Amino acid sequence: MRSEASWGLKLAALGGLLFLHLPILLIFLYAFTTEERSYAFPPPGYTTQWFGVAWNRADIWPPLWLSLRVAAISTLMAMILGTLAAAAMARARFFGRDQISLLILLPIALPGVITGMSLRSAFGIMDIPFSTWTIVLGHATFCIVIVYNNAIARMRRLSGGILEASADLGANAFQTFRYVLLPNLGSALLAGGMLAFALSFDEVIVTTFTAGQQSTLPIWMLNELVRPRQRPVTNVVAIVVFAATFVPILIAYYLTRGGSETAGMGK
Amino acid sequence: MTSAVEFRSVSRHFGPVKAVDGVDLTIAEGSFFAMLGPSGSGKTTCLRLISGFEKPTGGQIRIFGEDVSNTPPHLRNVNTVFQDYALFPHLNVRDNVAYGLTVKGVGRTARHAKAEEMLALVKLEGYGDRKPAQLSGGQRQRVALARALVNEPRVLLLDEPLGALDLKLREAMQDELKALQHKLGLTFVFVTHDQHEALSMADSLAVFNEGKIAQIGSPQEIYDRPATRFVADFVGSSNVLPPDLTRALGGPAQWASLRPEATRLAATGPVSGTVTALRYLGSGTRVVIRAGETEIAALVPAGQPVPEEGATTAIAFEPSALHLMGAS
Amino acid sequence: MTAPAILPAKGAADRLTGTFWRRPRLLLLLLIAPPLLWLGVVYLGSLAALLLQSFYSIDEFSGVVKQEFTLKTYAELFRAQNLDIILRTVVMATAVTLACAVLAFPIAYYAARYAKGPWKAAFYLGVMLPLWSSYLVKVYAWKLILAKEGILGWAAQGTGTGFVIDGILSIPGLQGSSLSTSPFGTFLVFVYIWLPYMILPMQAALERVPNSMLEASADLGATRSQTFRTVILPLALPGVIAGSIFTFSLTLGDYIIPQIVGNSSRFIGLTVYQLQGTAGNTPLAAAFAVVPIMIMLVYLTLAKRAGAFDAL
Numbered sequence: 083m084r085s086e087a088s089w090g091l092k093l094a095a096l097g098g099l100l101f102l103h104l105p106i107l108l109i110f111l112y113a114f115t116t117e118e119r120s121y122a123f124p125p126p127g128y129t130t131q132w133f134g135v136a137w138n139r140a141d142i143w144p145p146l147w148l149s150l151r152v153a154a155i156s157t158l159m160a161m162i163l164g165t166l167a168a169a170a171m172a173r174a175r176f177f178g179r180d181q182i183s184l185l186i187l188l189p190i191a192l193p194g195v196i197t198g199m200s201l202r203s204a205f206g207i208m209d210i211p212f213s214t215w216t217i218v219l220g221h222a223t224f225c226i227v228i229v230y231n232n233a234i235a236r237m238r239r240l241s242g243g244i245l246e247a248s249a250d251l252g253a254n255a256f257q258t259f260r261y262v263l264l265p266n267l268g269s270a271l272l273a274g275g276m277l278a279f280a281l282s283f284d285e286v287i288v289t290t291f292t293a294g295q296q297s298t299l300p301i302w303m304l305n306e307l308v309r310p311r312q313r314p315v316t317n318v319v320a321i322v323v324f325a326a327t328f329v330p331i332l333i334a335y336y337l338t339r340g341g342s343e344t345a346g347m348g349k
Numbered sequence: 350m351t352s353a354v355e356f357r358s359v360s361r362h363f364g365p366v367k368a369v370d371g372v373d374l375t376i377a378e379g380s381f382f383a384m385l386g387p388s389g390s391g392k393t394t395c396l397r398l399i400s401g402f403e404k405p406t407g408g409q410i411r412i413f414g415e416d417v418s419n420t421p422p423h424l425r426n427v428n429t430v431f432q433d434y435a436l437f438p439h440l441n442v443r444d445n446v447a448y449g450l451t452v453k454g455v456g457r458t459a460r461h462a463k464a465e466e467m468l469a470l471v472k473l474e475g476y477g478d479r480k481p482a483q484l485s486g487g488q489r490q491r492v493a494l495a496r497a498l499v500n501e502p503r504v505l506l507l508d509e510p511l512g513a514l515d516l517k518l519r520e521a522m523q524d525e526l527k528a529l530q531h532k533l534g535l536t537f538v539f540v541t542h543d544q545h546e547a548l549s550m551a552d553s554l555a556v557f558n559e560g561k562i563a564q565i566g567s568p569q570e571i572y573d574r575p576a577t578r579f580v581a582d583f584v585g586s587s588n589v590l591p592p593d594l595t596r597a598l599g600g601p602a603q604w605a606s607l608r609p610e611a612t613r614l615a616a617t618g619p620v621s622g623t624v625t626a627l628r629y630l631g632s633g634t635r636v637v638i639r640a641g642e643t644e645i646a647a648l649v650p651a652g653q654p655v656p657e658e659g660a661t662t663a664i665a666f667e668p669s670a671l672h673l674m675g676a677s
Numbered sequence: 678m679t680a681p682a683i684l685p686a687k688g689a690a691d692r693l694t695g696t697f698w699r700r701p702r703l704l705l706l707l708l709i710a711p712p713l714l715w716l717g718v719v720y721l722g723s724l725a726a727l728l729l730q731s732f733y734s735i736d737e738f739s740g741v742v743k744q745e746f747t748l749k750t751y752a753e754l755f756r757a758q759n760l761d762i763i764l765r766t767v768v769m770a771t772a773v774t775l776a777c778a779v780l781a782f783p784i785a786y787y788a789a790r791y792a793k794g795p796w797k798a799a800f801y802l803g804v805m806l807p808l809w810s811s812y813l814v815k816v817y818a819w820k821l822i823l824a825k826e827g828i829l830g831w832a833a834q835g836t837g838t839g840f841v842i843d844g845i846l847s848i849p850g851l852q853g854s855s856l857s858t859s860p861f862g863t864f865l866v867f868v869y870i871w872l873p874y875m876i877l878p879m880q881a882a883l884e885r886v887p888n889s890m891l892e893a894s895a896d897l898g899a900t901r902s903q904t905f906r907t908v909i910l911p912l913a914l915p916g917v918i919a920g921s922i923f924t925f926s927l928t929l930g931d932y933i934i935p936q937i938v939g940n941s942s943r944f945i946g947l948t949v950y951q952l953q954g955t956a957g958n959t960p961l962a963a964a965f966a967v968v969p970i971m972i973m974l975v976y977l978t979l980a981k982r983a984g985a986f987d988a989l
Contacts, residue, residue, distance in 0.1 A: 087791040094783030099800070101780070102807040102872065105818035108828065112821055121824040123831040163712040170708035174701075182709070185716050191922075192970065193930020195946045199953065199966040200723035203730040206742075206959055223720050226712060243435030246402055249422040250429045251449035252500060252684070254694035255704075261451065265439045277809065284811040286933060290950065300813050307817060307937050320814045331809045335802060401698070413682035421698035424684045424691065503682045 109324065113317035121313070132314040142302065142319060149299040152214060153282040156221035160278045163222070164229025165271060171230075172237035189224040197224065198291030205292070212294025220288040225278035232274030232338065233267060240266055273337040276330035284327050299323060351413065353378040353504050353536040354399055359408035361394050368394040370560035371408070376504075378413075381530050381537045383547040386557030387583065392540045393432075395557070396506050399538065400429050413503060428497040429506040433513075434489045436481040442468070442492050443477035449500040467495040470529070487518045494529075504536045511546065523550055544584050548572060556580050573608070574672050581606040581674065588612065588645045594620065595671070604674045609635065611670035612647035614656065618663030624656050638662060731963035740957055750960045754968065759948075763968055766945040769860075770928035773867040774875075774921045780868065781875035781920065782913075788876075789883035804880075808873035816937055819866045823938060825855035853940050863939035870934065871927050875920035882916025883909070918980045925976060929969040945969060 087095075113132055115125035136142060167186060171179065189197055201220050210216060244266075248258040286300035293301060299319065306316040356374035360367065369391045376382045384392035397403040398410060401422035410417050417425060428449070436445050443464045444451070450460035461477075468474055471491040481489060490510060497505060507526075511519045527550055530537045541547050547554050548568040555565040556579075564576040575581035581589050586609060592602040597619050614636065622640035633650045645664060649655050656662050686692050697704040733742055734749045753759060788800040807815070822829050833839040845861055846853055853859030886909060894904040932946030943951075945965055952962035 087787055091783055091787055091791075095787035095800075098780055098784040098872075098876075099803045101869070102803065105822055105869065106807070106810065106815065108821050109814055109818050120826050121821045122826045123828040163715055166708050167712035170705055170712075174705050176702075176705065182713065185721070186712070189716075189720055191926070192973065193926055193946065195930040195932055195949050196727070196966050196970060197720075197723070199949055199962060200720075200727040202953055203959065203963055204723040204726035207726050207729065219719055223716065226716070230712075241433065241435060241438075243431050243433055244437055246422070247429070247431060247435040247437070247496075248448070248452075249402075250400055250427075251452065251496065252423050253448075253452040254423050254690045255697055256690045256694070257452045261448070262437060262439075280809060284813065286813055287931070291953070300811075303813050303817070304933065307813075307820065316817070320811070320817055323811045324814045327809065327811045328806070331806060335805065339798075415683045417683065419695070419699065420683055421695045423694060424686060426680055426682050426684055501680060503680065 106324070109317055109320050113314055113321055115314055118312050118314055132312070132318050135312065136315045136318040139315060142299075142315075145297045145299045145302040146322075148214065148217075148296060149283055152217050152221055152298060153279050155214075155218050156225050156282045157275050157279045159218070159222040160225035160229045161271060161275050164226045164274060164278075165233050165267075167226065168230050168233035168237055172234055173242060186227050186230055190227055194224075194285075194287035195291075198288040201288070202291040212292065212296060214296070216292045216294070217289055217296070217298070220292045221282040221285060224285075224288065225282055228278045228281060229271065229274035232270045232277070236267055236270035236338075269337040273334035276334040276337075280327040280330045280334075284323060351378045352376060352411075353380075353413060354538065355411040355414075356395070356398075357409045357411070359395075359398060359405045359410055361391075361398060361403050362406045367560045369398065369405075372560075372562055374555060374562065374565070376536060376538060377553070378536055379534050380552045381527070381539065381550060383551035383554035384538065384540045384557060385542070385544060385547040385554050385584070386563075387542060390557035391560040392542075392555075392557045393508060396429070396508055396538065396540050399425075399504070400427055400506055401425050426500070426502050427504045427506060428500055428502040429508065430490075430493045430497045430510045432508040432510070434481075434493040436489060436492055436496070438481055440481075441477065442473070442479050442481065442484070445481065445492055446477075446495045446499055448496060453500075463499060464495075467499050468492075470498070471495045486513055487522070490514065490522065494526075498533070502535070504538060507537060507539045509540055509542070511541075511543075519546075526550065548584070556584060558583075575606050575674060577675050578604050586646065588643075590645075590671075591643060594640065594643055595673070598671065599668070600671055600673065606672045606674060607645070607666060607670060609646040609648040611666050612645065613665045614638075614647055614649060615663045615665035618665050621661055621663035624658050624660050624662060627655065627658060636662075638664060640664075727963050727966060730960055731967050733960040733963075735958050735960055742959060750964045753961055754964055759965075762943050762945060762948050765942065766929055767972065769864065769867065769944065770925045772864060773871060773928045774924045776864070776868045777872050777875040777924045778879075778917050778921065780872055781879050785876050785879035785883055785913075785916070786909075789880045789886075804873050804876045808877070812870065813933070815870055816866060816934055819862075819869060820857060820937055823855065823857035823862045823865070825857070827857070829856060857938050858940050860939055860942065863935050866934050866938050867928050867931070871924040874923035874927065875917075878919035878923075879913060879916040882913050882919070886912045922973075922976065922980055926969070926973050929972060 111125065112121065114128045114130060115122075116127035116129050117125055167182075171183060197220060201216070204210075205212070205216060244262055245258055248262045249255075253261065284300060286298075286304055289298055289301060290304070297305075300323065303316060303319055303323065306319075310316065352375045354374070354376040356372050358371045358373055359369060360371055361369040372391070372395065374395075384395055386392045394403055398405055399412070401417065401420065405418075412425065412427065437448065440448065443461060446467050447455075447460040447464040450463060455463075465474070465477065468477060471494050473488060473491050473495065476484070476488065476492075481492065484492065490513075493510070510526075511522050514522060523546060526537070526539075539547075539550065548571075551568055553565070553567050554571060556563045556571060558579050564571055564580045571580060572585050575584060575587065578589055581587045585606075587606040588609065590598070590605045590607060592604060595605040596602045599619065620640050622638040622645070624636055625639045625644070626635075626637040628635040628637075630648075631651075633648050634655045636647045636649055636655065638645050638647065647664060686695060731750060732746050732748070733744055734747045735741070736743050754763070784800070784804070788797065788804075792800045821827055824830070830839070830842070833842050842856060845851060846856070846859055848861075851859050851861045853862070856862040856865070890908060890912075894908045899907065930946045932944065932950045935941070935944045935947050945968055949962045949965045952958045952965065
């Protein structure tokens with residue numbers, strides 16, 4: 083095998099990566115434009131006023147708080163449920179194991195519109211009024227698999243012998259969890275939680291079906307996209323949303339470097 | 350003498366697989382007991398039955414006279430040196446060694462002092478701050494040993510502890526382990542598939558085959574008087590003679606074993622064959638004679654004449670050297 | 678004074694550990710029960726509700742949902758306009774999947790075969806970050822790019838290549854006043870958003886091709902392109918199929934992208950969204966949502982036969 087790639091391949095690979103990254107930079111650029119009615123390029127002038135305008139817009143803050151609350155609760159629930167599922171599935175072999183792993187995967191394997199529409203149907207049939215909790219119900223469901231994937235990958239990499247060694251040296255199940263399992267699992271769980279948070283904070287497809295009249299930050303953005311008012315303000319919010327997902331992802335990456343946890347097949 | 354570990358017709362079946370099948374066993378307190386056998390013979394399962402990581406599907410296990418059917422591993426005062434050492438990757442050497450004291454609630458100063466004492470015992474002073482990943486295989490093995498001894502267990506279980514080490518290190522560790530066992534007066538139960546290791550280290554040993562004990566006894570007994578063909582084949586370099594050959598040599602029609610050191614070459618005799626291989630061993634020469642379907646080895650001491658390859662010779666021995674065995 | 682061989686149980690934790698040891702299934706059950714209950718009740722329950730809802734119908738005069746079993750709603754799917762929507766969605770999903778496969782290959786191939794050390798990490802992160810970063814922000818970015826007065830139009834004007842865009846916009850079926858209102862724009866954004874989902878499994882599959890196998894092929898006298906066609910491509914195929922499950926499924930269900938970029942022609946996702954929202958016809962929305970499930974079931978069965986799941 084030749085160890086050097088051809089120029090054509092290098093160019094195509096690099097071009098593909100640029101294609102993935104350049105569009106996002108434009109979001110930043112347009113947050114500083116003086117033109118608020120169109121997406122004229124290049125921007126006719128530059129200003130930082132939109133950050134101040136966004137800060138003072140009363141309609142942005144409630145959706146931001148709602149998004150943060152939903153993401154925090156969903157992440158917490160997903161971390162508990164995902165870790166439990168991973169602990170049960172990591173080593174044990176039992177009847178119905180494959181079916182359970184399919185069930186955990188299903189909420190992200192099927193298009194979001196199905197999850198959303200299903201929850202919407204269930205709320206309709208059972209007369210459940212929309213609330214923060216109806217949003218959380220959907221988010222936690224598809225976040226479980228993110229935490230699960232991270233946790234189970236780490237558990238599989240962990241030598242099973244160390245749990246036996248702990249018991250052998252006199253630790254009961256709770257001590258083994260605290261002194262051996264948790265320290266070795268911690269970073270993977272944190273990474274899973276970060277990714278779950280990013281996913282929940284940014285989610286819009288399922289949320290539109292489960293939010294009713296409530297507005298999360300992505301729903302607020304979606305409305306602005308369909309019926310724009312001050313376009314650069316939308317860009318400022320987009321930067322906030324981007325940062326709120328980007329930073330946890332980077333942290334998750336560094337927490338699980340060298341492993342295969344964040345392979346991304348979760349999302 | 351008290352028995353440290355006692356098996357009463359213990360079985361451990363995994364579905365149709367009989368990993369351990371009706372084993373009776375008594376391990377005397379303070380002895381160095383080896384469990385020898387090929388892989389899959391049930392010796393490691395027996396070790397895990399003692400530590401509690403496997404539960405018997407039949408029979409009863411007693412540790413110092415107490416039935417442990419209902420005792421989980423963490424309440425058995427028995428510690429293990431695992432085959433892959435199973436050191437905690439997130440703890441340094443000192444905290445690895447002190448782990449057993451940590452979970453007992455021993456204070457920091459006391460457990461660190463004890464850990465240092467244990468590290469000194471296995472000649473690893475000054476290694477306390479390192480992580481397991483920074484140690485060589487031999488050093489990890491010593492840490493695993495120190496960690497298992499810190500709780501002052503009544504029985505120490507060793508699961509092929511030397512298997513991953515190279516030959517020279519392994520021989521050095523064999524001597525050290527033996528010395529340590531002597532010093533501490535502890536009961537050691539040692540699992541290995543290496544017959545030389547078992548014979549040279551153990552006070553008594555059990556040879557496992559297909560989930561059952563083929564023979565149990567002192568190394569001398571097992572080497573000199575293998576109970577079955579399997580033991581003779583596995584343990585020693587003994588000649589295994591089929592019934593017709595035994596009868597030709599003047600015995601009953603039974604399987605028998607004959608040690609090469611006890612086999613002499615003679616000009617005439619009831620059984621003769623062709624010399625097929627010669628191996629010079631320094632203290633003598635190992636001569637392999639092919640008699641019909643069977644190969645018989647004889648050890649010719651240095652200074653005595655050695656036949657050439659292809660020559661025909663008969664074999665002779667003292668009648669008492671012929672050891673009769675069961676068929677299985 | 679020697680310690681006893683058997684230590685006494687001190688406290689509930691020790692006794693509970695003993696119970697778990699005697700009954701390992703109990704611990705397993707305690708661990709799996711909460712997530713299983715959640716997924717079983719919330720998720721499967723909802724799917725059942727969806728299915729149930731799709732067998733209801735809507736009273737055409739009052740607009741009230743009639744909770745009686747009927748196949749009427751499913752029959753409505755077979756109206757010409759609804760079949761059109763389904764067909765359009767499947768065609769789009771197929772086109773997006775093919776384009777993703779073509780674009781993903783060089784990146785995946787380079788990352789799997791040639792990238793080493795820090796470059797490998799950079800490539801990995803370079804694919805991971807766009808995959809995980811905000812979906813809505815990415816879609817928004819393309820609205821900026823494709824707008825008539827946006828960067829693409831500006832670049833085309835500056836380089837005198839405006840005729841290319843005009844040419845695309847004049848192709849029947851792709852008409853629009855700008856790329857941001859043309860189905861071609863919708864297609865572009867779909868490809869952009871789902872591309873990382875194709876790269877990662879493809880790279881995973883290619884990384885499993887041992888170098889020695891490529892050397893063997895070269896030893897046997899195969900040219901570079903022969904090796905590519907007869908060795909690399911067949912071995913990458915499970916990865917392509919695994920990736921296509923994502924690109925295909927995600928395109929089938931998406932309703933944001935066609936809403937923001939394109940000529941507002943309807944896709945399955947958008948139809949579900951509108952039917953349950955403004956139109957208030959939840960039964961038909963539910964029946965429409967069952968369509969992608971059916972299509973994906975067929976697709977997954979075919980993919981499973983091709984051995985794609987090993988690459989996931």
